[in-house]
Amino acid sequence: MLILLKYIAKLLKALSSEASPAQIAGGFVLGMIIGLTPIMSIHNLLIVILIIILKVNAGMAILSFLIFSGIAYLADPVFHNFGIWLLEKENLQITWTSMYNNEFWAITKFYNTVVLGSFLIAVALCIPMFPITQLGVVQYRKHIHEKVMKTKAMKWLKGTKLYTIYNTYQRVRG
Amino acid sequence: MRIKGLIFVAVITALVFLASWISIDSYIESEIEYQASIANGAVVEIDGFELSLVDLKIRWDRLQIANPENTWENSFETGEAELDFLFWPTLWERVIIEDIIFKDFRLDSERETDGYFEMPVNEDGEGPEPSFIAGVIGDVTSEVSANAETEFLDIKADVNVDSLLAKLNLQAPEKIDSLKHGLEQKYSKWDSTLSNTDINQEIAGIKETIEAIDVKNLKQVDKALAAIQNVQKLTKQVDSLKNKAQTIRNDFQEDFGDARFSVGRIDNWIKNDYDRALKLAKLPTIDAQNIAQTLFGQELFSEYAGYLEYAAIAREYSSKLTGGEDEEKIERFEGKDYKFSDKYEWPSLWIQNIDLSGETKTNIQLAGKITNISSDQSKTKEPIKFDLGGQDDANRSMNLTGEFNYLEEEPRETIRFEYAGFGLAGTKLSPSELLPYELVEGTGEIAAEVNIIDRRIDSEIQYQNKGLKFDFGENPSDGRVQQLIRDAVSSADQINVTALVDNVDGPLKIRIRSNIDNLFVDALKSTVSREVEQARARIENEVQQRIGDRKEELLAFKDEKEAEIRQEYDKLEAKVNEQLQIIEQKKEELEKRKKEIEEELKNKAADELRKRIGF
Numbered sequence: 103m104l105i106l107l108k109y110i111a112k113l114l115k116a117l118s119s120e121a122s123p124a125q126i127a128g129g130f131v132l133g134m135i136i137g138l139t140p141i142m143s144i145h146n147l148l149i150v151i152l153i154i155i156l157k158v159n160a161g162m163a164i165l166s167f168l169i170f171s172g173i174a175y176l177a178d179p180v181f182h183n184f185g186i187w188l189l190e191k192e193n194l195q196i197t198w199t200s201m202y203n204n205e206f207w208a209i210t211k212f213y214n215t216v217v218l219g220s221f222l223i224a225v226a227l228c229i230p231m232f233p234i235t236q237l238g239v240v241q242y243r244k245h246i247h248e249k250v251m252k253t254k255a256m257k258w259l260k261g262t263k264l265y266t267i268y269n270t271y272q273r274v275r276g
Numbered sequence: 277m278r279i280k281g282l283i284f285v286a287v288i289t290a291l292v293f294l295a296s297w298i299s300i301d302s303y304i305e306s307e308i309e310y311q312a313s314i315a316n317g318a319v320v321e322i323d324g325f326e327l328s329l330v331d332l333k334i335r336w337d338r339l340q341i342a343n344p345e346n347t348w349e350n351s352f353e354t355g356e357a358e359l360d361f362l363f364w365p366t367l368w369e370r371v372i373i374e375d376i377i378f379k380d381f382r383l384d385s386e387r388e389t390d391g392y393f394e395m396p397v398n399e400d401g402e403g404p405e406p407s408f409i410a411g412v413i414g415d416v417t418s419e420v421s422a423n424a425e426t427e428f429l430d431i432k433a434d435v436n437v438d439s440l441l442a443k444l445n446l447q448a449p450e451k452i453d454s455l456k457h458g459l460e461q462k463y464s465k466w467d468s469t470l471s472n473t474d475i476n477q478e479i480a481g482i483k484e485t486i487e488a489i490d491v492k493n494l495k496q497v498d499k500a501l502a503a504i505q506n507v508q509k510l511t512k513q514v515d516s517l518k519n520k521a522q523t524i525r526n527d528f529q530e531d532f533g534d535a536r537f538s539v540g541r542i543d544n545w546i547k548n549d550y551d552r553a554l555k556l557a558k559l560p561t562i563d564a565q566n567i568a569q570t571l572f573g574q575e576l577f578s579e580y581a582g583y584l585e586y587a588a589i590a591r592e593y594s595s596k597l598t599g600g601e602d603e604e605k606i607e608r609f610e611g612k613d614y615k616f617s618d619k620y621e622w623p624s625l626w627i628q629n630i631d632l633s634g635e636t637k638t639n640i641q642l643a644g645k646i647t648n649i650s651s652d653q654s655k656t657k658e659p660i661k662f663d664l665g666g667q668d669d670a671n672r673s674m675n676l677t678g679e680f681n682y683l684e685e686e687p688r689e690t691i692r693f694e695y696a697g698f699g700l701a702g703t704k705l706s707p708s709e710l711l712p713y714e715l716v717e718g719t720g721e722i723a724a725e726v727n728i729i730d731r732r733i734d735s736e737i738q739y740q741n742k743g744l745k746f747d748f749g750e751n752p753s754d755g756r757v758q759q760l761i762r763d764a765v766s767s768a769d770q771i772n773v774t775a776l777v778d779n780v781d782g783p784l785k786i787r788i789r790s791n792i793d794n795l796f797v798d799a800l801k802s803t804v805s806r807e808v809e810q811a812r813a814r815i816e817n818e819v820q821q822r823i824g825d826r827k828e829e830l831l832a833f834k835d836e837k838e839a840e841i842r843q844e845y846d847k848l849e850a851k852v853n854e855q856l857q858i859i860e861q862k863k864e865e866l867e868k869r870k871k872e873i874e875e876e877l878k879n880k881a882a883d884e885l886r887k888r889i890g891f
Contacts, residue, residue, distance in 0.1 A: 140611075154281040182611055189614045202616035205364050216611030 113161030126159045127235035131228040133163035137170025138177070138224040143217055144210050174220065181223060185215025188222070301327050316351075318342035319391040334359050334373075342391020343384075350387055354634070355380030359627075370622040374629065381634025381642065408731045409588035409689075412784060413581045416777060419573070419786045444553050446819065448545035452826040455538050456833065462535065463837040466528050470844040473524070475517050479851050482510050486858055491865045497877065500870040507863045514856050521849055528845070532838055539834060542827050546819060553815045568773060568788040571706040571761070576737050576775045576788065583726050587689040590660065590680040623652035632664060638698070640674050642666040653682045672697040686730040696721040700741060705771065710761050717745040734780050739773040764795040 132153050136146050153163050174181075189198060201207040211217045250256060305325035312320035324337030335358040343351045359376040489507070494500045615621075630646040644664030650656040659681035667673035678691040700718035705711055719742055726735040746765060765771070773790045 151285050154285050155278055156281075157278055185611060195616070198614070199616040203619055208620065209367055211613075213614045213616065214611040215614070219611075 113159065113165065121159050123236040123239035125157055126162050126239050127232045128156065128158035129153065129160060129162035130166045130235045131232050132158060133166025134170045134227065134231060135221070135224040136163075137167040138174045138181075138227075139220040140214075140217055141171075143221075145221060170224075177220075177223075178216065181219035182215045183219070184223060185217070185219030188218055189213065189215060301325055312341075313393045314395065316341055317344035317393065317395065318347050319393045321391075332361055332363050334361060339378075340385075340387065340391070342387060342393070347391040348387050350382075350385045350391070352381060352383050353385050354378040354382075365620075365622050368620055368622065369624070370620075371625050372622055373625075373627045376627060376630045378630060378632045378634070381632045382637075383634075383642075384637045407588055407592060409584055409591060409728065409733075412733055412777070413584050413588065415784055416577045416581055416584075416786060419569075419577065444549070444556055446549045446822060448542065448549045448819075448823045449826055451545050452542055452823065452830055455542070456826075456830050458538070459535050459830070459834055459837070462531055463841060466531070466841045467844070469524060469528075470841065470848060473520075473848070475520055475848060475852065478513065478517055479855050482513060482855050482859070485510060486855075486862050489862060489866070491862070491869045494866075494869050495873065497870060497873050500866060500873055504863065504866045504870065507859055507866060510859050511856070511863070514852060514859060518849075518852050518856070521845070521852055525845055525849075528841055535834055535838075539831060542823075542830070546823050546827070549823070550816055550819045553819060554812060568790040568793050571708050571711055572739065572773045572775070572790065573788055574707055576739060576773065577786075579722070580724065580726075580735070580737055580775065580777065583691050583693065583724060587680065587691060587726065587728060590689065591682075591687050621655045623650045623655045626650040626656055635666075636674065638672070640666050640668045640672055642674065644676075657683065659683060667697075670697070670699070672699075687728075688730075689726070689728045691724070691726045693724045694722070696723075700744070705741060705744075705765075710758050711765065712758070713746040713748050713762070713765075715744060716747045718743050732779060733784070734778045735776070737775040739775075741771045742769070744769050744771060761796060764792050767795065768792050 132149050136149055139146060152158075153160055188194065198213065202213055212221075302325075304327055305322050308325075309320055309322055319340075319342045321340045321342075322336045322338070324335075326335050328334070335356070337356055338353065339357060340353040341351045343349045355378075357376060357378050360374045362372040362374065365372045485506070489503050491503075494503060627649040628647065630649070631643075632646065633641075633643045635641050642664055643666055644662070646660070646662040646664075648656055648658035649660050650658070653659060659679050661679050663677045665673070665675040665677075673694070673696050675694045676692070678689070681688040681690075698720050700715045700720050702714060704714055721740045721742075722737065723740075724735070724737040727733070728735075744765070746762075748762060748766065768791070771790060771792055773788060776785070776787045776789075778785055
């Protein structure tokens with residue numbers, strides 16, 4: 103509970119002013135990739151490591167992962183069909199075969215319709231989603247943040263004992 | 277770049293490796309033990325299991341495979357073993373083992389603990405369908421239990437005909453009695469019919485009417501004519517009586533025909549009783565097959581069933597593992613895997629080579645190879661092959677070779693086993709009571725070959741024993757058959773037995789032949805057959821004796837009663853014929869009288885005319 107609270111607080115803090123819009127957008131698109139693709143894929147391990155190592159916002163990555171997991175469930179047939187189309191494409195057969203015969207690429211399970219389809223769609227979505235998220239953060243700070251902080255939900259959250267403890271802990275920690 | 281994040285990832289990675297390092301051995305060991313125990317049907321135990329991911333090796337100190345038939349014994353065990361496996365296939369959940377070296381391989385070793393394994397309940401609750409090989413094992417096993425030993429032992433005791441017949445409950449006497457009762461009723465009916473028939477009364481009436489006609493006193497023609505007409509009526513009445521009598525005769529003759537047919541069945545009833553008595557006495561048909569099977573069937577077929585069980589296990593697991601793999605079932609989030617080459621076409625399990633060395637229970641040093649054990653031969657393109665052999669200082673040798681080939685549509689199993697030069701001194705050649713003597717000298721040799729292609733089986737076991745010398749001891753043999761067998765084996769220093777099991781020409785045939793079959797048969801036929809024939813004759817006599825009197829009595833009764841009835845009928849017929857004669861006679865008399873009257877009238881008329889004319 104404390105960890106979840108920590109990330110919500112961090113997310114709110116980041117959204118208000120602490121983190122740059124690019125860091126938040128980075129967390130968003132990386133979380134989106136994990137959410138859209140099968141979670142037990144080798145590329146997701148690399149993305150988790152990237153989230154930890156890079157200065158992207160982890161809270162936004164978690165939020166994004168949760169949102170896009172739900173979307174992925176609905177979009178699964180689209181990913182599957184897109185994967186079939188790609189894997190059966192005549193002019194890509196040589197590429198696929200050489201990748202298949204290479205153990206490194208084979209481990210990625212690119213030859214699976216859902217893995218390939220969802221990963222490529224997720225990567226493609228990164229291109230519009232990154233600047234859109236950046237823009238969204240700027241707009242949020244300018245127009246929405248104040249209103250959100252004044253909502254009853256936020257007031258209730260700030261009034262909880264856990265939040266007080268967390269704040270105290272953060273102050274002591276410096 | 278977050279330095280803290282980098283350190284966090286490094287620490288987590290190190291912890292994961294450490295945790296795996298500590299727990300992976302025991303996890304894999306328990307998983308292998310569990311899965312192997314299910315496959316074996318009894319406990320499979322591995323001691324000192326170690327997995328090295330650095331040099332890709334697995335080793336253990338001891339492996340025990342419990343025998344499902346006797347869980348306090350191991351089918352085999354190995355000492356220290358080491359095997360190499362390939363890394364990349366493990367990422368595809370495939371285990372490819374290049375080499376295993378089994379040292380201190382031991383067959384049929386004793387266990388310190390019970391190797392019973394509680395099999396998990398099958399999800400569908402249904403047991404597997406019995407396979408073709410399991411069916412053959414079942415047939416062979418029942419052939420062993422149904423061997424001729426019991427029947428030979430029966431011969432040793434005299435057949436007690438009295439108790440046999442008491443048990444038998446002869447049916448012919450009852451049937452004969454019932455037939456006699458039926459005939460009595462029939463004959464009584466005919467007695468009554470013949471004595472109470474109205475023919476007699478009518479004849480009496482006719483007789484009276486005839487006698488009342490006084491021919492001599494008839495003076496007038498019209499009266500004579502009336503009498504003649506009356507007699508003609510009587511003729512018709514007697515003719516009718518004659519027909520009536522004829523009908524009675526036809527009826528009883530028909531009944532007599534039925535009775536004759538029923539009496540003719542008596543012999544069949546007696547024969548049936550006799551056949552059932554023979555069946556109950558279990559008098560055997562003696563041939564070489566009975567003898568060879570009695571003496572050697574149990575041991576040879578037990579060995580044979582053992583070979584087949586290995587083939588059955590291989591075939592069962594081959595089909596089970598092959599059938600379950602790579603089923604295309606697309607679940608949500610699962611997708612479909614495409615294959616662009618056969619690079620990863622590995623079976624779930626493939627042990628490419630096993631080097632074995634160890635010893636048998638009889639201390640023969642064995643060494644050899646088993647190659648290409650796999651869960652799917654269509655992927656390895658290799659059948660399972662095994663070649664084990666060895667010998668000891670006393671020149672005993674053992675060889676086991678074979679192939680389990682599931683590459684083609686029809687599964688094929690070939691097993692060849694040879695065990696030669698083993699001493700027979702101190703052992704018995706047969707577990708049968710009929711050959712209970714221990715051997716003082718002798719060596720044995722077993723060669724077995726089993727070939728199975730799908731549902732066709734062709735197999736042969738040869739059991740050769742040379743330089744035989746029996747210890748018959750001082751005591752006489754227990755029973756005649758045993759004595760005969762003793763005489764036969766003492767005259768031969770070599771016994772060769774061949775067991776054949778095949779369905780090449782149709783249904784499964786199970787046969788055993790031995791070189792001393794003929795000796796046994798000749799001796800047995802000259803004595804035991806005679807005894808059997810005597811028992812047969814006694815049973816036949818007894819059955820005939822109990823039934824024979826009844827049959828004769830019935831026949832006599834039938835003849836007597838039929839003669840009586842015929843006699844009665846003849847009397848009746850004679851009466852009718854007599855009346856006919858009398859009537860005919862009367863008729864003639866009347867005709868004659870009529871002519872006389874007419875003549876008299878004519879004369880009278882002529883005289884009168886002459887008088888009137890005055891002539």
